[in-house]
Amino acid sequence: MLGVGLLVLGLAAAAALTLTAFRKNLMNFYTPSDLVARQVPPQETMRIGGLVLRDSLKRGDGLRVEFTLADCTQSLPVRYEGILPDLFREGQGIVATGSLTADRVFIASEILAKHDENYVPPQLADSLKTAGGHSCEPFKPVTKG
Amino acid sequence: MSAELGHFALILALAISAVQVLSGLWRGNSKMTALATTAAQAQFGLMLAAFVLLGICFVQYDFSVAYVAANSHTDTPLIYRMTAIWGAHEGSMLLWVLMLSGWTFAVSVFNRRLPPEMVAQVLAVLGVVTAGFLLFMLLTSNPFDRLFPVPAEGRDLNPLLQDPGMIIHPPMLYMGYVGFSVAFAFAIAALLSGRLDAQWVRWTRPWTTAAWAFLTLGITLGSWWAYHELGWGGWWFWDPVENASFMPWLVGTALIHSLAVTEKRDALKAWTVLLAILAFALSLLGTFLVRSGVLVSVHAFASDPERGVFILGFLALVIGGSLSLFAWRASRLMSATEMQLVSREGLLLFNNVFLLVAASAVLLGTLYPLALDAFNLGKISVGPPYFNAVFVPLAAPLTLLVGFAAAMPWKRGSGEILRRLRSPAAFALVAGAALPLFYSHYSFAAALGAMLAFWTMSAATQEIIQRTRAGGLPSIPRSLWGMSLAHFGLGLFTLGITIVSCYAAERDERLAPGASAQLGGYEFTLQKVESVSGPNYSADRAHVAVERSSRSFTLRPEKRLYASQNSVMTEAAVDHNLLRDVYVALGEPFDNGDWSLRLYYRPMMRLVWLGGLLAFLGGLIATADRRYRKST
Numbered sequence: 001m002l003g004v005g006l007l008v009l010g011l012a013a014a015a016a017l018t019l020t021a022f023r024k025n026l027m028n029f030y031t032p033s034d035l036v037a038r039q040v041p042p043q044e045t046m047r048i049g050g051l052v053l054r055d056s057l058k059r060g061d062g063l064r065v066e067f068t069l070a071d072c073t074q075s076l077p078v079r080y081e082g083i084l085p086d087l088f089r090e091g092q093g094i095v096a097t098g099s100l101t102a103d104r105v106f107i108a109s110e111i112l113a114k115h116d117e118n119y120v121p122p123q124l125a126d127s128l129k130t131a132g133g134h135s136c137e138p139f140k141p142v143t144k145g
Numbered sequence: 146m147s148a149e150l151g152h153f154a155l156i157l158a159l160a161i162s163a164v165q166v167l168s169g170l171w172r173g174n175s176k177m178t179a180l181a182t183t184a185a186q187a188q189f190g191l192m193l194a195a196f197v198l199l200g201i202c203f204v205q206y207d208f209s210v211a212y213v214a215a216n217s218h219t220d221t222p223l224i225y226r227m228t229a230i231w232g233a234h235e236g237s238m239l240l241w242v243l244m245l246s247g248w249t250f251a252v253s254v255f256n257r258r259l260p261p262e263m264v265a266q267v268l269a270v271l272g273v274v275t276a277g278f279l280l281f282m283l284l285t286s287n288p289f290d291r292l293f294p295v296p297a298e299g300r301d302l303n304p305l306l307q308d309p310g311m312i313i314h315p316p317m318l319y320m321g322y323v324g325f326s327v328a329f330a331f332a333i334a335a336l337l338s339g340r341l342d343a344q345w346v347r348w349t350r351p352w353t354t355a356a357w358a359f360l361t362l363g364i365t366l367g368s369w370w371a372y373h374e375l376g377w378g379g380w381w382f383w384d385p386v387e388n389a390s391f392m393p394w395l396v397g398t399a400l401i402h403s404l405a406v407t408e409k410r411d412a413l414k415a416w417t418v419l420l421a422i423l424a425f426a427l428s429l430l431g432t433f434l435v436r437s438g439v440l441v442s443v444h445a446f447a448s449d450p451e452r453g454v455f456i457l458g459f460l461a462l463v464i465g466g467s468l469s470l471f472a473w474r475a476s477r478l479m480s481a482t483e484m485q486l487v488s489r490e491g492l493l494l495f496n497n498v499f500l501l502v503a504a505s506a507v508l509l510g511t512l513y514p515l516a517l518d519a520f521n522l523g524k525i526s527v528g529p530p531y532f533n534a535v536f537v538p539l540a541a542p543l544t545l546l547v548g549f550a551a552a553m554p555w556k557r558g559s560g561e562i563l564r565r566l567r568s569p570a571a572f573a574l575v576a577g578a579a580l581p582l583f584y585s586h587y588s589f590a591a592a593l594g595a596m597l598a599f600w601t602m603s604a605a606t607q608e609i610i611q612r613t614r615a616g617g618l619p620s621i622p623r624s625l626w627g628m629s630l631a632h633f634g635l636g637l638f639t640l641g642i643t644i645v646s647c648y649a650a651e652r653d654e655r656l657a658p659g660a661s662a663q664l665g666g667y668e669f670t671l672q673k674v675e676s677v678s679g680p681n682y683s684a685d686r687a688h689v690a691v692e693r694s695s696r697s698f699t700l701r702p703e704k705r706l707y708a709s710q711n712s713v714m715t716e717a718a719v720d721h722n723l724l725r726d727v728y729v730a731l732g733e734p735f736d737n738g739d740w741s742l743r744l745y746y747r748p749m750m751r752l753v754w755l756g757g758l759l760a761f762l763g764g765l766i767a768t769a770d771r772r773y774r775k776s777t
Contacts, residue, residue: 006486007494007495007498010498014502014506017534017538018505018506018535022509022510022513022535024530024531025530025531026525026531028525029525047526063653063741081653083653083732083743084733086704086712086713086715
């Protein structure tokens, strides 16, 4: 009887623990247009996906970089300090984890890019409404290599 | 020619699997039973032939085969052309089915103790799974499809996979994954026949333990590969593809423990059968997740909705069918054995609950984002913080239990074991409390983790010492050696994770040639960066001198460009011993000649994989226990 009681208690604790952790650690995924369209509370950790605007990459002191992330209609400045992934290139799709500041600059803590020069994050491909590739200005044409 | 033969072998294998199923289900006719055995063995021969034929296509640069053209290049070294066989979707399915037919073959050979009726049923169930996967390959993912016009040059294997870790990781992982199909088939046979006694468990246990051991090794190798090949020094990312192999591992671990209870105490029968079904169901789910392209992940190289729908349908059929069978027949397996909380079986029940809760939490975190996305309810991701927050509080008490459970007698425990465990416990408390003193600062989390780890290791050692005193070394059965070794491995693993999570240091640095940076007491100096070339890539190679208290060595990380795929790869350089890893990865060049570098100091990193390796060896040793080869 004691065993069953302990077990039930343990399971309840585990369930509570799991659900709390779950709620605290969900990250929403947005595109630059989403961020303009809706009010995202600053400091919320989220992921954003978009294309790196051509000629927007600026390097600062040390490992500081700044670039513009855009989709077909909106854009957003992103700041990051660290090493960019191997396949980070201008004109290419990336996903960044981080949060927005009050003046709508995205501070990234992590940047992900895929090992394929034609890669577009699937979430982004959906929002661009193009099958597999990205064809909208200002990213056209996407030159290979 | 090889491609046509290979394709033909697959078709023939499909036809033979149908024979295997029908003859296996035919009751009460010994000729039919013998036919099922022959079919299973022919099946394995055909799959082996198909596999070798695909290998021949790679060796001969046969770019008229679409799969070969997509995954090799005339410059690809021979070893990577061989491993390209399982480097992408079609070939890895071929490996999957080869493993399945290999396990089936093993069952058809090592079964002298089993009643023929049982063998036939087990082979029939395995035949159904084989047929499903063969049909899947032939309809949606045939590795032997031709490509016209024939390209002059292939596209090369994904550079991420051109690594020694990748040679052996997928075969071991699949061996484990697929191996749970045997436990599954035994469970279904038990449901069909209503026979589940200690004898049944003795047949099932070695198969399950062997599958579990290979899965353990596969996951360990995968972690090691990710650590040095994905470039950025992580060893576990809670990536959905990792979770896909981790969930069957958790349930499989629960299964090998509940099988022990069923064998010794004739209890938890229906639960054991359910776990066997779940472990295999999760293996299938893992295959679906990885192979359907539903995940956004470095592992999901294939994406094709047709494939996803097929596997999902097959998944629904197998899991739905077996759970329905379970619901219908499980009541026959109920047993009325009384259970004491303070007994080995009582503690093992706790082990099962913890493992199942952990598996459910991982399942939730893995599937929830996919489900939301599928129903267009938004796009979210669940990051590592969730998994860590849930997993650590579940794993810690589980690790604490291990030492007690292994020492506790069956049926009813007594205070006597507490006295026996006094010295391991005292050792663990002192050693655990002392260990953080050797590091840069005292961390209580590290002390607690180290206490748990030392406790598990010393309790496992104590068990062996105790038995040696009682009856001498030769009296110790292999199953006890295996268990103690695996538990010792768990302790090492815990120690590794604890120290590396508490004391690892990392830093991104921008260095000019000749400049230095400090980390973890080491001084890193970028001496020079030179250009080198490999068989199918060109690279920048840095020379980084690492120095600490007059001991020094040089690390040479590379940045490789694989021209045929136009992709850049980071090849990290690691200097390691049991106490620490020093890891340098090369970032990007700057216009003024500077380079960015990522530096890591990771104490006790190796113990994480060494622990996994010991668990694998423990599993193998336990599989070889004499008890399983006796007929009574």
